[in-house]
Amino acid sequence: MANKKGANAPNAQRDAAAGASSTSSLIICRNKHWRYISSFHGPWLQLPPEILESLAHQNYTQPAPRLIDPAVFYDIVKIRRAVDEASDDAVRASNGMSTTGMNGSLNFLDPFGQGGPQAPKMSKERIYKIRQKAARLLSKAYALDEVAASVATMQSTSSLEEVAQHVLRRDQTDTEAKYVHFFHEKIPSRKVEQYTPLGSLDDVILNLPWEQQGAPLRTRALVQIFKGQFEGAASDLTFGLRIAQKLKAMHTSGSDQLVLAKHYKEEQERWNRNGRDWRHVPRLKDEDHPSSLEQQILFNRAGVYLSIACQNIHAALDGLKEARPKDENGDRIPSTARERDSHQTRLNARKVVKTNAKKALKDYLAFLGYLDYTPGLPVEIVEEITRRINDVANGNKQATIQRNRLIEWGSHSSSGRSTPTVDSTSRQSTRASNSSLEWDADGWPRMPHHKVHQSSALFAEKPIPDLPVFPALEGMSTNKSPFSISTREAVTYHPLLTDALHSLLLAHTLLQTSPTELLRHAHNAARLARLADGYPIFQAARSPARSDWIEVLRRANNWIGLSQPWQKLCRPAPLGNQPEQDATAGAQDGSISAGALTMRNKHNRETEERKRERIKDEAILDAMGDERVVDQETFDKAVRARERRAMEDEEGLSGPLNNGDDTRALHKRWAQDDGKEYPISSDRAEAICRWIKEAPLSMGVRKKRPVKKKKPMADGPGSVTEGLKNMHVHDSSEQVD
Known part of the structure; x- marks a missing residue:
């Protein structure tokens, strides 16, 4: 037996080495x-x-x-x-x-x-x-x-x-x-x-001065994320963020930088006022360029906090259903010491979930605060511009506009809309009556400026009042004129913007934000996602958070009540005067009429055998493009998972999220993603779905409110003087006994 074992040992080592080399x-x-x-x-x-x-x-x-x-x-x-x-x-x-x-x-x-x-x-x-x-x-x-x-x-x-x-x-x-x-x-x-190993990065960080340690700290944190060491990654990112903020404060605190910033601000204002060519604006030096290190650290640290929260979901929910017996009055029945320990473990895990989700939300909002958003011109002004353009195009010369200017904005009427004026007399009176308007050098009023907000303002507790309606309500009238213009919403593009928006929604889900409030946040996230366009520098990319959010919506049966599929909400806005959808996709608001759906079903009806073949072919193609497929076993599992998911969608198990419109879009930007996310559910999406279905809003633990300490009365003549100042006499008709 010993000889056999000795003979088999080299073979086992050789097989292990061969397996390692093959993998x-x-x-x-x-x-x-x-x-x-x-x-x-x-x-x-x-x-x-x-x-x-x-x-x-x-x-x-x-x-x-x-x-x-x-x-x-x-x-x-x-x-x-x-x-x-x-x-x-x-x-x-x-x-x-x-x-x-x-x-x-x-x-x-x-x-x-x-x-x-x-x-x-x-x-x-x-x-x-x-x-x-x-x-x-x-x-x-x-x-x-x-x-x-x-x-x-x-x-x-x-x-x-x-x-x-x-x-x-x-x-x-x-x-x-x-x-x-x-x-x-x-x-x-x-x-x-x-x-x-982290040893090489440790040596790099130790041998660099503190002002250069932010980047290697960020790198070491990303490696720790690969290793699952999220606590260490959060610590490195926090330290790196402090370094980046300190360098930013040092860079902007010098008098030379203040003079330089003032100079560039004056140049930009002059360029905006006179329409100056951008080539005449002096270029920034390399040391004066803004840095994106702080944004990178905020985004990565928010992802770390979100991962820590998702890691503790199962610990917060395991055994929760079995450990919730109540008596007739609804009070919890006293349990054993072991059950109390398990309950405390679940409470601690729940606290970790909520705390880290709140930290992730804070960092994502800070990241979005670097990106600007504008709702465009007010709807009243856009409608008036469109009406004037159509009048000129149709030969309507009832109002002659001098100097080929189509619109002049007068004082605001009682309805809040801007009143157009056309003659010089009214122009002079308008200029005298409303000094808040901006005027050109030749005496003509200028178009009103866009209101600019931080992107994070869309997710604040109080919504922005001047946001355009999104998504479009059913039955809203749309201007079919070829000269119609839109409000021109816009957002500053960042390569990580799409992932940050969907991760923010996942963080709100873990915080158990009310479905009504989460629906508002989801609409604003879709609003920004459809506006995000990196042309002509960046291409659209797949987002893991976007695929997880879609999976959460599907598995939770659209618990927030979206009226349209998420892919349709995030579809990029049409370019120019292109219509929002083709004829087969239904109305302008994204809904599909019953008649059009019936006609399309008659033409596209297929047999069960053809449907199974189509689903299998699509599953194989999607599985071949999945980066998680590394061998035959994972390929078979990926194909089966996609087939099962496709059958559920065909049977309508996805509820209102089933995207029934034609996938052939009439318009498609060069940077638009095809929308084919990773169909296999990730561990994070499964954990969040379980949290939605099983996590109670409260665990029956009342939070202790901090007791406000009364300030002791001060002694001495100062307190007497202060008391005399606070004394006053009330005028009253009541008699005093």
Whole structure:
């Protein structure tokens, strides 16, 4: 038996090694595993750096709300510049030829393949210096935004992956090379938590000054998120946030910065007032660019808090139904010591869920506070503009408008609408009577400015009063004129905006916000999601939080009462004068008429066999695109799960969330997502659904209100004087006994 065991031991080791090598045959860089990489894909990776920098400056000089967050835009400009320069240095170092030598060899190259004189080789010291410079540039890029820098390095030359390693072979104490090598180190695919020790990041953080520790702290927190060490990740992110806020305060506290900010503000006001060309506005220096580090930390810390809350959901609900017996009066029956301990454990877990969900909500709102939103022009003004344009287009010359100006805004009428004026006399009287209007240099009134709010204001306790109606109510009249215009809602785009909006809804769900209030928040989240458009810099990306929110709505049977499917609510607004939907999709408000639905069902009726084949084909295609499918077993499970979900949707188990309209949209933006999220329910979505169905609003524990301490009466002449001041005589007709 001993010989058998000894003979089988090497075979077992050999089989284990073979299995490990087969499962980890794909070896890739660590930065390719980073989360939200798809959010930073887009044409900014291919645009020339000069054009990208010009677009960033133009975006910064625009009045709020800007198209894209300036901090993110300036970061990707600097990342592109650093990665491109580092790529050139890495290629030069790998070739070993100087720049003049490479240019000379190209000049001597003839069409017959006869090269000129051999280019001189660079010395080893020169090659090392070039690689060290490339590592320094990459370190700055990863410090700005490691996700965007990872995407940029993926699109660059493969020589970048070995730059930091070559530098460390000669100098193992190079902190910047260590930081870059951490991202470029080759590890088995999908095994970040197993092959990513924190020792290298610890050394980087210890060897950097405090003002440069924010970025590596953020990186270490993201690694801890992969490992499931959420408490440590929250601690690192909190410390990194303090550093970012301290640097921001130091940067804006100097007198030079105040003068500079005042100068740029005056330039922007002059540009807004006179229509000045944005190219004449002076460009910001690199050190004056806004930083997105604080936004990154807030977003990631909010995700950590939300993960901690979801981790404790099962502990807060396990055994709750069995441990809730009551007597005839409704009072809880005394339980044993073991049951009391279990009840206390559930109370503690419930407190962790609520506390961390509240922290996540606070951070998500702080993140949204960096992004601006405008409801556009008031509806009354838009209607008046449209009416005037149609009058001119139809040849109605009852009111002649001088200088080709279509609208002049007079004083507000009693109904709150702006009154248009057309002649010079009324213009002068209007200007004299209403000084609150802004006027051009030639004496003409200007269009009213858009009201700009922080995006977080849409989720405040008190809603914004001037929001356009969303979603459109049934039976609302829409202007069919080809000259009609909209209110022009807009929001500043951020690559993580969509995920933050849906994560905020998940946090509200854990806080057990009332369905009515949560419905308002859901409508505002869909409002911003349909307006978010990163054109022409970013492409739309899949959002894990969006897929979880859709799954929660489906499993909880739309407990908040959405009138339309979520995909339809988040559908991007039409461009130009395109209609909201095609004829097969129903009315303008998104509802499908019974007649149209009946006619469509007659034409699209299919047999059960064809339906099963169609569902299976769609399930296979979706499963092949799922990143969680790694082998035959997971592929089969993914296909079966998708088939089961599709059958439930066909049978109407999804309730009002069943999207019955045609998937062929009449209009589709280039950056619009197809809407195919991850159909397999995640652990987070399942936990939140269980929380909705099983968690009570209260556990019967009354919160103790803090007792207000009475201030002791002060002694001395000061108290007597204060008492005399407070004395007064009441005038009263009552008699005093």
